[in-house]
Amino acid sequence: MVKTEEVIDASDEEVAKSQALMQAVAEGKVETVEKLLKDGANHSARAAHGRTMLHFATMIGSLPIVKLLLSYGHPWNLVDDDYKSVGDYAKSFNQSEIYEFLLEEGVRTELLMGLMQRKLKMELLEAQYDEEEEEEDGAREDNKEEKKDTNDTTTATSEQKDQDTTAEEEEPASKKQKVETLPEVPNAEYLAQPLQYTEDGDRLLDAEKNGVMMGWELPLMIRHAEVISPQKGLRVLNVGFGLGLVDTELQKYSPSEHTIIEAHPDVYAHMIKQGWDKKPGVKILFGRWQDVVDQLEVYDGIFFDTFGEFYEDLRAFHEIVPNHLEEGGIYSYFNGLGATNQFFHAVYNRISELELGEMGFTVEYEEMDIGLKEEEWNGVKRAYWTLDKYYLPICRLDGF
Numbered sequence: 001m002v003k004t005e006e007v008i009d010a011s012d013e014e015v016a017k018s019q020a021l022m023q024a025v026a027e028g029k030v031e032t033v034e035k036l037l038k039d040g041a042n043h044s045a046r047a048a049h050g051r052t053m054l055h056f057a058t059m060i061g062s063l064p065i066v067k068l069l070l071s072y073g074h075p076w077n078l079v080d081d082d083y084k085s086v087g088d089y090a091k092s093f094n095q096s097e098i099y100e101f102l103l104e105e106g107v108r109t110e111l112l113m114g115l116m117q118r119k120l121k122m123e124l125l126e127a128q129y130d131e132e133e134e135e136e137d138g139a140r141e142d143n144k145e146e147k148k149d150t151n152d153t154t155t156a157t158s159e160q161k162d163q164d165t166t167a168e169e170e171e172p173a174s175k176k177q178k179v180e181t182l183p184e185v186p187n188a189e190y191l192a193q194p195l196q197y198t199e200d201g202d203r204l205l206d207a208e209k210n211g212v213m214m215g216w217e218l219p220l221m222i223r224h225a226e227v228i229s230p231q232k233g234l235r236v237l238n239v240g241f242g243l244g245l246v247d248t249e250l251q252k253y254s255p256s257e258h259t260i261i262e263a264h265p266d267v268y269a270h271m272i273k274q275g276w277d278k279k280p281g282v283k284i285l286f287g288r289w290q291d292v293v294d295q296l297e298v299y300d301g302i303f304f305d306t307f308g309e310f311y312e313d314l315r316a317f318h319e320i321v322p323n324h325l326e327e328g329g330i331y332s333y334f335n336g337l338g339a340t341n342q343f344f345h346a347v348y349n350r351i352s353e354l355e356l357g358e359m360g361f362t363v364e365y366e367e368m369d370i371g372l373k374e375e376e377w378n379g380v381k382r383a384y385w386t387l388d389k390y391y392l393p394i395c396r397l398d399g400f
């Protein structure tokens with residue numbers, strides 16, 4: 001009997017139904033599973049080691065049950081107590097058909113979520129724009145009124161203010177809420193905190209000892225530089241200075257232009273102290289890449305590696321790359337998406353490839369061995385990389 005754990009606030013009957021569902025899943029009884037799900041059985045219960053019903057369905061290799069659970073809204077991306085995803089289970093139990101299905105499900109769900117997020121963002125921006133327009137119109141009206149009334153009375157201005165307040169109070173709450181929930185700078189907290197370079201120059205840590213950049217990435221940065229700058233004298237752009245590893249490599253190719261965007265004041269101060277502003281061809285744009293886009297030119301190679309941002313931010317950068325990449329040029333980025341779980345990483349690699357493809361790129365992933373030792377993370381709050389392989393993206397614009 002597979003025992004379930006942690007069904008919160010459930011009645012005895014619900015617990016029993018959920019327990020029966022878990023049992024039917026574990027025994028591969030498709031019809032019973034379907035009947036119980038239809039009957040409203042809770043599929044979010046977990047068994048020992050934090051295994052979900054989807055973990056069980058995957059372990060026993062029942063694609064029909066996997067499909068059923070997903071169709072009833074079971075999330076595709078839950079992990080057990082050892083941070084093993086259902087994709088990891090599918091791999092280790094040699095369930096290749098289920099693995100592919102789960103991968104596609106992950107890709108489809110995340111693409112949809114991204115689309116919805118962007119739609120919401122657009123709506124919020126539109127609402128903000130409307131509100132600003134209304135405020136401007138209001139201010140213009142006030143001006144007109146003021147001009148008209150200066151001949152009549154001197155108290156008009158204070159009365160007008162009161163009216164404004166009332167008008168504001170009457171605004172539909174939903175619109176105001178919308179504007180107030182506009183997403184902020186994703187890594188604002190990071191950008192506002194002090195950073196620390198270790199004495200040996202091998203690490204850049206934030207105030208909580210998160211690794212912003214670490215020396216073990218050097219071989220990756222060497223290869224990224226080589227990929228975007230395959231010969232000397234090219235024009236290159238790097239977003240995110242960190243330890244300056246990729247920029248040091250890029251300098252070895254004597255770039256004719258070497259633009260670096262950096263947003264953190266401490267990193268910028270470090271760059272100036274090290275004389276980066278005086279290096280050949282170097283132009284530093286201090287600010288978030290989102291805020292300096294209008295100063296960008298056209299480059300033969302572009303590399304992107306920021307910190308504290310999300311896939312949507314990376315995707316937003318992908319979208320502007322075609323405007324700044326020379327014919328035949330190469331774009332690459334640090335591929336750390338979902339880098340603490342092989343399956344999530346595979347899902348993100350597929351998503352990036354698809355989305356970059358839609359933007360006109362062909363993407364090739366070059367496989368590199370990493371082989372990191374546990375000790376590498378001593379003194380760092382959290383390991384941000386646990387995988388054995390690195391998939392270095394090489395993106396070319398189609399047709400060139």
Ligand SMILES: C[S@@+](CC[C@H](N)C(=O)[O-])C[C@H]1O[C@@H](n2cnc3c(N)ncnc32)[C@H](O)[C@@H]1O
Pocket residue numbers: 187212213221239240241242243244245246247261262263264267287288289290305306307308309
């Ligand atoms: C992981 S490090 C880059 C490491 C670099 N590739 C190297 O070889 O050392 C990320 C850098 O991006 C910067 N950064 C974070 N958000 C940024 C943004 N929106 N625009 C520009 N730089 C940003 C961080 O301050 C940090 O210096």
